[in-house]
Amino acid sequence: MAGSALKRLMAEYKQLTLNPPEGIIAGPVDEENFFEWEALITGPDETYFEGGVFPASLTFPPDYPLSPPKMKFTCDIFHPNIYNDGKVCISILHAPGDDPMGYESSAERWSPVQSVEKILLSVVSMLAEPNDESAANVDAAKTWRDNRPKFAEIAERTVKQSLGLL
Amino acid sequence: MAEEKENFAYDPEVNYDEATLAQQKKIEQQIVTEQSLISERVDFSELEDEYAKDEVFQLKIKDLKSKYACMRKIRGDGNCFYRAFGFAYMEKLLSDPTEFKRFQAVARQSKDDLVALGFQQFTIEDFHDTFMEVIDKVEQNCSLEDLLQVFNDQVYSDYLVVYLRLLVSGYLQKEKDFFINFMEGGQSVKEFCNHEVEPMSKESDHIHIIALTSAIDVPVRIEYMDRGGDNVNAHDFPEGSSPKVTLIYRPGHYDILYTL
Numbered sequence: 001m002a003g004s005a006l007k008r009l010m011a012e013y014k015q016l017t018l019n020p021p022e023g024i025i026a027g028p029v030d031e032e033n034f035f036e037w038e039a040l041i042t043g044p045d046e047t048y049f050e051g052g053v054f055p056a057s058l059t060f061p062p063d064y065p066l067s068p069p070k071m072k073f074t075c076d077i078f079h080p081n082i083y084n085d086g087k088v089c090i091s092i093l094h095a096p097g098d099d100p101m102g103y104e105s106s107a108e109r110w111s112p113v114q115s116v117e118k119i120l121l122s123v124v125s126m127l128a129e130p131n132d133e134s135a136a137n138v139d140a141a142k143t144w145r146d147n148r149p150k151f152a153e154i155a156e157r158t159v160k161q162s163l164g165l166l
Numbered sequence: 167m168a169e170e171k172e173n174f175a176y177d178p179e180v181n182y183d184e185a186t187l188a189q190q191k192k193i194e195q196q197i198v199t200e201q202s203l204i205s206e207r208v209d210f211s212e213l214e215d216e217y218a219k220d221e222v223f224q225l226k227i228k229d230l231k232s233k234y235a236c237m238r239k240i241r242g243d244g245n246c247f248y249r250a251f252g253f254a255y256m257e258k259l260l261s262d263p264t265e266f267k268r269f270q271a272v273a274r275q276s277k278d279d280l281v282a283l284g285f286q287q288f289t290i291e292d293f294h295d296t297f298m299e300v301i302d303k304v305e306q307n308c309s310l311e312d313l314l315q316v317f318n319d320q321v322y323s324d325y326l327v328v329y330l331r332l333l334v335s336g337y338l339q340k341e342k343d344f345f346i347n348f349m350e351g352g353q354s355v356k357e358f359c360n361h362e363v364e365p366m367s368k369e370s371d372h373i374h375i376i377a378l379t380s381a382i383d384v385p386v387r388i389e390y391m392d393r394g395g396d397n398v399n400a401h402d403f404p405e406g407s408s409p410k411v412t413l414i415y416r417p418g419h420y421d422i423l424y425t426l
Contacts, residue, residue, distance in 0.1 A: 063321065095367075112328045
């Protein structure tokens with residue numbers, strides 16, 4: 001049973017390579033270690049993050065998929081559900097018992113039948129629709145709620161930065 | 167403590183090192199027993215001690231002792247219903263070859279049924295493989311100790327729990343037109359499965375029990391030890407069936423019962 005996490009991660013990598021979801025690339029940093037992945041996520045069209053390409057890391061626990069991975073953007077990104085250090089805070093990344101309050105009741109939770117693909121798709125939706133009810137970055141949540149033009153301006157700068165244009 | 171120290175008299179006949187070791191071993195054993203996912207069969211004395219000051223529960227334990235020989239304690243980790251049910255049923259299968267044949271076919275088929283419901287194959291197959299591995303062990307007539315060992319191996323045991331959770335989720339989704347009537351706050355059946363069934367450590371309620379017993383057609387009796395009356399109250403799922411497995415429920419927790 002010791003190899004079950006590895007087996008599952010290899011299956012997920014294969015699945016993502018054969019059937020990549022639009023705007024997402026993900027895989028192990030080094031094929032010698034399937035527990036550390038990197039991902040590139042494209043900002044969804046018609047959102048403040050449109051056109052940006054944002055790098056992130058995924059770190060899987062030894063008992064994956066019983067427990068979820070941790071995900072962290074490795075670039076600067078100003079967003080209500082992303083901590084200052086880049087850590088992503090959405091419900092699908094939480095095991096039951098450590099769900100912070102404030103998730104919408106319909107939001108997806110982690111379970112062993114979720115997948116890297118489902119996480120990344122949830123992150124894309126999160127970029128499109130921030131949830132200011134459960135803020136990881138209070139400043140970003142406030143700006144999103146009270147000063148949308150300022151939020152748009154910061155997001156645009158983030159997009160340009162991600163493309164190496166700044 | 168201070169008084170004990172003052173009265174302490176060295177006894178040259180006693181080997182204190184050995185006594186210390188024995189005591190240490192006893193504590194270690196106690197921790198292992200207390201923390202095992204599924205215990206050996208035990209009598210009801212632990213339960214009596216636990217509720218020593220509770221007159222109502224003492225009466226209920228007396229009633230329990232008139233009907234049941236012993237119990238197995240299950241670790242309280244939110245998965246106890248699945249672990250208790252899974253182990254008690256597999257234990258039953260070791261001595262029931264006809265039921266075994268029926269269940270083996272149901273279990274084999276169940277993966278395709280889940281895929282047909284929309285579960286992605288690669289997310290469920292490791293759990294199904296592990297589940298079938300244990301069923302193969304039962305077919306090869308493994309010993310009860312082997313079965314207990316499998317269920318006490320954390321990862322192995324958790325994989326079995328996951329698969330039982332998936333069977334519950336699959337049945338609820340297949341019969342969603344019926345179960346939608348029991349959803350609260352406008353939740354869909356799929357959302358309920360995603361929040362309350364599929365994640366590990368989420369506790370089970372009647373709806374989970376009904377779904378699991380129906381999904382694999384294995385009736386269960388649950389003896390409820392709660393506040394009402396002086397006796398334990400038996401409830402069979404489904405009503406009027408002949409249960410293959412008997413569990414005891416105390417608020418928030420399930421253990422396995424064995425009849426006299």
